[in-house]
Amino acid sequence: MKIATLGPEGTFSHEAVLKYSNDAEILFNGTIMGIFESVAGGKAKLGIVPIENSVAGTVGQTLDCLVKFGIKIRDEMILPIRHHLAGFGNANDIRNIRTLYVHPQTYEQCELFVKRFLPKAEIIETSSNGKSAEIVAKSKDKASASIIPKTATSIYGLRMIKKDVQDSRFNVTRFFAVGNSNNKKTGYDRTSIAVYPQIDKPGLLYNMLGEFAKRKINLTKIESRPSKGKLGDYIFYIDFQGHKSEKHVNESLKVIEGSFFVNVLGSYPRKY
Amino acid sequence: MKIATLGPEGTFSHEAVLKYSNDAEILFNGTIMGIFESVAGGKAKLGIVPIENSVAGTVGQTLDCLVKFGIKIRDEMILPIRHHLAGFGNANDIRNIRTLYVHPQTYEQCELFVKRFLPKAEIIETSSNGKSAEIVAKSKDKASASIIPKTATSIYGLRMIKKDVQDSRFNVTRFFAVGNSNNKKTGYDRTSIAVYPQIDKPGLLYNMLGEFAKRKINLTKIESRPSKGKLGDYIFYIDFQGHKSEKHVNESLKVIEGSFFVNVLGSYPRKY
Numbered sequence: 303m304k305i306a307t308l309g310p311e312g313t314f315s316h317e318a319v320l321k322y323s324n325d326a327e328i329l330f331n332g333t334i335m336g337i338f339e340s341v342a343g344g345k346a347k348l349g350i351v352p353i354e355n356s357v358a359g360t361v362g363q364t365l366d367c368l369v370k371f372g373i374k375i376r377d378e379m380i381l382p383i384r385h386h387l388a389g390f391g392n393a394n395d396i397r398n399i400r401t402l403y404v405h406p407q408t409y410e411q412c413e414l415f416v417k418r419f420l421p422k423a424e425i426i427e428t429s430s431n432g433k434s435a436e437i438v439a440k441s442k443d444k445a446s447a448s449i450i451p452k453t454a455t456s457i458y459g460l461r462m463i464k465k466d467v468q469d470s471r472f473n474v475t476r477f478f479a480v481g482n483s484n485n486k487k488t489g490y491d492r493t494s495i496a497v498y499p500q501i502d503k504p505g506l507l508y509n510m511l512g513e514f515a516k517r518k519i520n521l522t523k524i525e526s527r528p529s530k531g532k533l534g535d536y537i538f539y540i541d542f543q544g545h546k547s548e549k550h551v552n553e554s555l556k557v558i559e560g561s562f563f564v565n566v567l568g569s570y571p572r573k574y
Numbered sequence: 575m576k577i578a579t580l581g582p583e584g585t586f587s588h589e590a591v592l593k594y595s596n597d598a599e600i601l602f603n604g605t606i607m608g609i610f611e612s613v614a615g616g617k618a619k620l621g622i623v624p625i626e627n628s629v630a631g632t633v634g635q636t637l638d639c640l641v642k643f644g645i646k647i648r649d650e651m652i653l654p655i656r657h658h659l660a661g662f663g664n665a666n667d668i669r670n671i672r673t674l675y676v677h678p679q680t681y682e683q684c685e686l687f688v689k690r691f692l693p694k695a696e697i698i699e700t701s702s703n704g705k706s707a708e709i710v711a712k713s714k715d716k717a718s719a720s721i722i723p724k725t726a727t728s729i730y731g732l733r734m735i736k737k738d739v740q741d742s743r744f745n746v747t748r749f750f751a752v753g754n755s756n757n758k759k760t761g762y763d764r765t766s767i768a769v770y771p772q773i774d775k776p777g778l779l780y781n782m783l784g785e786f787a788k789r790k791i792n793l794t795k796i797e798s799r800p801s802k803g804k805l806g807d808y809i810f811y812i813d814f815q816g817h818k819s820e821k822h823v824n825e826s827l828k829v830i831e832g833s834f835f836v837n838v839l840g841s842y843p844r845k846y
Contacts, residue, residue, distance in 0.1 A: 332697070333678075335685055356800040357638070362631030363682055406605075406701055410635055413607055425604070427701030429678055474800070507796070508780070508787040515780040523808070524779070525797045528628040528746070536795070 304329060305479075306337045306346035310432035312454030318381050318477045319350050320453065334363040338371045341480060348376065348481045355383065355475045357411055360525055364478065365539055368567045369496050375568030377479035378492065385412050385468045388460040389438050389447035396463065399423050400445040403434040408449050415467040416449075423447075435460060478568075485570050491545040492522065492572035495555070497538050497562040498529060506561060507538065513557050514542060517550040545569040576601060577751075578609045578618035582704035584726030590653050590749045591622050592725065610639040613752060620648065620753045627655065627747045629683055632797055636750065637811055640839045641768050647840030649751035650764065657684050657740045660732040661710050661719035668735065671695050672717040675706040680721050686741040688721075695719075707732060750840075757842050763817040764794065764844035767827070769810050769834040770801060778833060779810065785829050786814060789822040810834075817841040 303323060308315035309330025319328055329346050331337045337349040351367075354360045368375070385408055391398065402416065402423045408431055409416065416425070428434045434448035435458040447463060455462050485491075499506050514521060523541035544551040546569045558564055575595060580587035581602025591600055601618050603609045609621040623639075626632045640647070657680055663670065674688065674695045680703055681688065688697070700706045706720035707730040719735060727734050757763075771778050786793060795813035816823040818841045830836055 332699075333682055333685060335682065354800070355634075357634060359632050359634030359637070359799055360797075362627070362629060365631070366629070410605055410607065413605060427604075427705075429699030429701055433699075505787045507793060508783045511780045511783060515777045521779060523798050525632075526795050527631055528626070 303327070303348065304346040305348045305350055306331055306340040307350045308332075308334065308337065308352070310430060310436075312432040312435050312451060312457045313430060314381060314383060314451050314475060315350060315352060315477070317451055317453045318352075318379060318475075321381060322350060322377075322379060322479060334361070334367055338367040338373060338480070341373055341482065342371050348479050349373070350477055350479050353378075353476050353478050355473070357470060357473050358407060360539075362527065365496070365527065368480070368494075369537075369565055373480045373482060374484055375478045375494055375570050376481045376483070376485055377570050378573050379477050379479070380573055381475050381477060383411070383468065383473040383475050384452065384466055385449050386452060386455060386462050387447055387464040387467050388435065388450050388455045388462050389444070390442065390461060391444045391447065391463055392461065393464055395444060396420065398445060399447045401426060401443075401447075403428050403437045403446065403448040405429070405431050405434055408434070411473060412449055412467050412469060414469040419464075480568075485568070487545040487547050487569070488571045490572055491569050492541055492543055493546050493551060493569040494539070494541050494567040496565040496567060497540065497558065498565075499536075499562055501561060503561075510558050510562065513554045517554055519544055519550060519554060543572065575599070575620065576618045577620045577622055578603055578612040579622045580604075580606065580609065580624070582702060582708075584704035584707055584723060584729045585702060586653060586655060586723050586747060587622060587624060587749070589723055589725045590624075590651060590747075593653060594622060594649075594651060594751060606633070606635040606639055610643045610645060610752070613645055613754065614643050620751050621645070622749055622751050625650075625748050625750050627745070629742060629745050630679060632811075634799065637768070637799065640752070641809075641837055645752045645754060646756055647750045647766055647842050648753045648755070648757055649842050650845050651749050651751070652845055653747050653749060655683070655740065655745040655747050656724065656738055657721050658724060658727060658734045659719055659736040659739050660707065660722050660727045660734050661716070662714065662733060663716045663719065663735055664733065665736055667716060668692065670717055671719045673698060673715075673719075675700050675709045675718065675720045677701070677703050677706055680706070683745060684721055684739050684741060687739040691736075752840075757840070759817040759819050759841070760843045762844055763841050764813055764815055765818050765823060765841040766811070766813050766839040768837040768839060769812065769830065771808075771834055773833060775833075782830050782834065785826045789826055791816055791822060791826060815844065
């Protein structure tokens with residue numbers, strides 16, 4: 303099966319695909335929009351895209367593409383994010399590392415580690431975790447290191463100098479597998495919707511949540527994001543437990559459609 | 575006044591500081607956490623940090639630091655995000671550009687433009703908009719260009735080849751000015767809070783919003799983010815109109831404290 307994801311090789315998205323399927327033919331793409339285009343155009347059957355990270359928050363580009371392309375969420379998966387210090391040296395050489403290649407978001411997630419263990423290293427920011435690995439691999443220099451995912455260490459032939467250098471033990475990214483068709487009910491599902499108010503009235507959000515509350519539908523995520531119209535206009539992204547074909551879910555959505563434009567992004571088996 | 579913000583020179587954060595104050599002494603910092611540390615340690619009086627972009631969404635690192643450092647929001651400001659194609663050529667030379675240096679997030683926001691006008695250019699990703707400008711400036715090459723903020727064109731001596739190359743006309747970033755003290759009421763304020771459920775009970779969020787709705791307090795943003803505990807535990811970030819010293823606001827917060835840990839991140843004059 304052809305699966306499109308974020309490249310280059312050795313990213314966490316690459317790790318997510320390997321976890322999802324061990325015989326996928328992977329199409330690497332530089333942007334999230336490019337992944338959606340591949341799926342919409344039939345070049346790939348599925349796309350695997352990050353939707354939120356417990357430290358960095360929601361990936362807006364993914365939400366926007368879900369709305370724009372009308373492609374459905376078919377699955378969710380949770381990947382623990384573990385960063386590793388990698389290069390050509392070993393654990394005793396940490397103090398000798400003079401240059402650290404690191405993606406800015408990775409640096410943010412390992413900042414306390416770097417300040418404590420590599421206080422004198424020069425930090426050189428890169429455009430991706432795969433790139434950090436590639437630069438160090440080419441340098442063949444013991445005084446250079448990178449902070450990268452495990453997959454990248456083997457792809458680029460680097461040694462793991464120190465494992466698990468992320469500051470927060472709880473660092474996970476949730477990914478979506480997206481495709482062109484809908485899922486059937488499994489009985490243990492989650493549904494994601496995007497809603498946009500048709501009118502401007504105080505208490506609109508409160509009333510909407512009331513429709514879920516009175517049918518005992520559990521919300522698992524809610525987020526307002528500025529819509530592309532004007533500042534102060536918001537789209538709400540909501541996850542809740544249940545499948546859109548279930549009666550109580552369907553009833554809620556019908557009522558909500560009275561005051562919101564409702565876009566069902568998908569119902570899929572839930573993993574937590 | 576000393577103001578800390580995200581560096582290097584020529585970033586949108588730099589533009590935000592210049593808009594906020596025209597006689598600030600600017601301390602550039604590589605990370606959002608570093609900015610908060612500068613303010614907490616007294617090295618800077620204020621920090622200016624991005625909180626949300628209309629395309630990319632919320633900046634999670636800023637929310638986390640607000641909670642962690644106990645530093646208060648003193649002001650908000652809205653900066654239109656305008657990207658420009660810049661280098662040494664002019665508008666007639668666009669087709670001759672062979673290499674484009676661009677930050678991945680900037681590329682995402684200008685992807686349609688690049689695909690249409692620079693379909694054959696090699697895209698080289700950089701770690702910041704300032705870096706894109708610096709590389710092209712050093713190259714002195716007419717066949718190289720970058721996509722950067724206006725401030726960066728003058729700092730690095732580049733010519734604006736084509737203005738406003740962002741795909742969405744509506745692209746704004748909201749910034750916070752953060753500092754060590756609270757603001758007085760102006761009568762036209764907004765308050766930001768972070769709340770964390772003390773108990774796990776269905777309808778908790780719905781009941782909380784009811785406290786605001788019944789006192790006619792207008793919510794302007796709500797976002798749930800995974801807390802650092804375990805998956806499924808969420809912190810809610812909420813913006814609403816009003817100052818925390820106002821009676822109806824204070825009453826709501828008191829009731830909510832019965833079932834949530836409430837952290838008031840600041841009350842500040844609202845700009846929209």
